[in-house]
Amino acid sequence: MSKLYLVPTPIGNLEDITLRAIKVLKEVDLILAEDTRTSGKLLKHFEISTHMHSHHMHNEHKTVHNIVQRIKNGENIALISDAGTPAISDPGFLLTRACIENDIEIECLPGATAFVPALVNSGLPNDKFVFEGFLPVKKGRQTRLILLAEESRTMIFYESPHKLLKTLTHFAEYFGSERPISVSRELTKLYEETLRGTIVEVIEHFTQKAPKGEFVIVVGGKK
Numbered sequence: 001m002s003k004l005y006l007v008p009t010p011i012g013n014l015e016d017i018t019l020r021a022i023k024v025l026k027e028v029d030l031i032l033a034e035d036t037r038t039s040g041k042l043l044k045h046f047e048i049s050t051h052m053h054s055h056h057m058h059n060e061h062k063t064v065h066n067i068v069q070r071i072k073n074g075e076n077i078a079l080i081s082d083a084g085t086p087a088i089s090d091p092g093f094l095l096t097r098a099c100i101e102n103d104i105e106i107e108c109l110p111g112a113t114a115f116v117p118a119l120v121n122s123g124l125p126n127d128k129f130v131f132e133g134f135l136p137v138k139k140g141r142q143t144r145l146i147l148l149a150e151e152s153r154t155m156i157f158y159e160s161p162h163k164l165l166k167t168l169t170h171f172a173e174y175f176g177s178e179r180p181i182s183v184s185r186e187l188t189k190l191y192e193e194t195l196r197g198t199i200v201e202v203i204e205h206f207t208q209k210a211p212k213g214e215f216v217i218v219v220g221g222k223k
Helices: 019-027 036-045 060-072 093-101 115-120 141-148 161-175 199-208
Strands: 003-006 030-033 052-054 077-080 105-108 129-133 154-159 180-185 193-198 215-219
Touching: 003 093, 019 077, 030 036, 036 052, 060 077, 060 093, 093 105, 115 154, 115 180, 115 215, 141 161, 154 161, 161 180, 161 199, 161 215, 180 199, 193 199
Parallel strands: 003 077, 003 105, 030 052, 030 077, 129 154
Antiparallel strands: 154 215, 180 193, 180 215
């Protein structure tokens, strides 16, 4: 039976791809990629010649029906994102749901995702945690922060470099400046770095040193 494969890709270090992921990407009929230029470099590195189509947040609503029909017609299709596991703050949910609704088998391979190593090496409690991904940019942001201020579990966020200080400032305002925090950037890459301390200490650091790279923020829950 044909199926949809959800295939994680490295978040930086190419050696983090699994042998199984390479095998699947070589054997499927089509690879859906968030950015074919970015994924093209990965496929070339591992000598994967499978044809790619673009599948991203701006076109996924329009393409889901066609993809479902192609799988029903006998094609095996793999979905990848630019980095990490599909559907984790990346496209994938809509297609997965559509396949489930159409009784199409889905196989999700285990593999790289940024928030797991950031959480584990944060030193903050990881027996219970909540993954928030990217906070709303405007609408709903304050409401979300007020709610999270009462969260007792460790919280995980994604953030871009140009919004990092704004987000950290909001954390200090709503969670308290002394709340413990761990900020990881460029995970698995050459300049990987993790900074641990209180929110105010981390704000001071990135005020003096401009943020660069993609960030995972891990914040301790309310005591």
